[in-house]
Amino acid sequence: MSQSQNHDENSLNKLDPNWRNDALDLGLDYGMQTIAVRAGQHRTDEGEHSEPIFTTSSYVYRSSADAAAHFDGTKTGNVYSRHTNPSVRTFERRLAALENGERAVATASGMGAILTMCLAYLKAGDHLLAANQLFGSSIGLFNNYMAKFGVEVSYVDCFDNDAWTNAVQPNTKVIYCESPSNPLAQICDIGYLSELCKANDILLVVDNCFATPALQRPLDLGADVVIHSATKYLDGQGRVLGGALVGSDKLMQEAFTVVRSGGISMSPFNAWVFTKGLETLKLRMQAHCQNANQVAEFLVNHPNVSTVHFSGLSDHSAHELATRQHHMKDGYGAIMGFEVKASDSRDTKEAAWHVIDSTQMVSITNNLGDAKTTITHPATTTHFRLTAEARAEAGVKDGLIRLSVGLEDVEDIIKDLARGLDSL
């Protein structure tokens, strides 16, 4: 018998303070970058240095009595990887520590996390109050499916605090927003929304995908639940899909049972990619933000650009709020929208397509949050399925381009954008 089989509890499920990295989960006082590199790992008795990938669908028990104990709740070990998996747990612990939450629950994708949020916290007759600028599929999920199950959904201008207050109804159960938002990178006042929610017994859920905990920790600002599409910056290199929710033990237990019952679970391989991604998240976000600030400066000074939506610009309506809300200096994220002007021969949509099609290096793709700079025309791609009214409501105009600024040399990114902008 190996040593690990002699343990009378499944050692993977218990924090062992004798393994020094486990100390990071025990509330000891470490800095955020140390947590990003080390939190959540639980060494097995093999003594591996790097985090292993546990590719197993199921787990064995020592006896029938041991199996029964796992089911009746007297033991908390692994049962099945749709429920728990050690590689997934490592990612969950590390992300929870970075977001300053009690617990995280990983999901198969960002949309999986948002669906989990809906199933866990809403029921027929409830009202979901959401920001008018959201990831396209979130709007689709809310309008097409939540409505089908009797959840009332309405939207408000995400930057207008009075509009949020006026839109609260007696049956409002969840307020949902992104900050910065997709695709216009608008900022929501999370502290204000938190007060509003507390006064009305509403859960505040913030999609922190664009900022990441490197820039902003919504739970510290008063949110109840943080949502992630880990597909974006947490990986940061466009390799795998995943998502997560972060919050209190109680709220996460409700989310966990939805994930377990609904099969919305994250794969162990993907969890491992995200775990390693978190180690470099802050360094990457610093570099992304520096590049984005320079690109925004270039765009705002270009004669063929009418508007740049980016809170890093000092005259942006939310500049002050973003500066206060983001804890990284000069960190406003790296995703921006900009609107191009029509020319004599091109309307605004044709002008936008010309700028996109004139790039030689930047990737034409709807993905974002990647080391590679990506460019999208939201009106005809990510927000195409919305009705014209919903698109207008979300501020997605025909001349709008969404840019996710990557980690290439910033001079090359600017040169690539200038090709189309200069020749309109």
Ligand SMILES: *Cc1c(COP(=O)(O)O)cnc(C)c1O
């Ligand atoms: C991509 C994205 C999602 C959805 O995540 P997936 O991993 O693609 O399912 C949700 N919210 C935001 C802000 C996103 O950018």
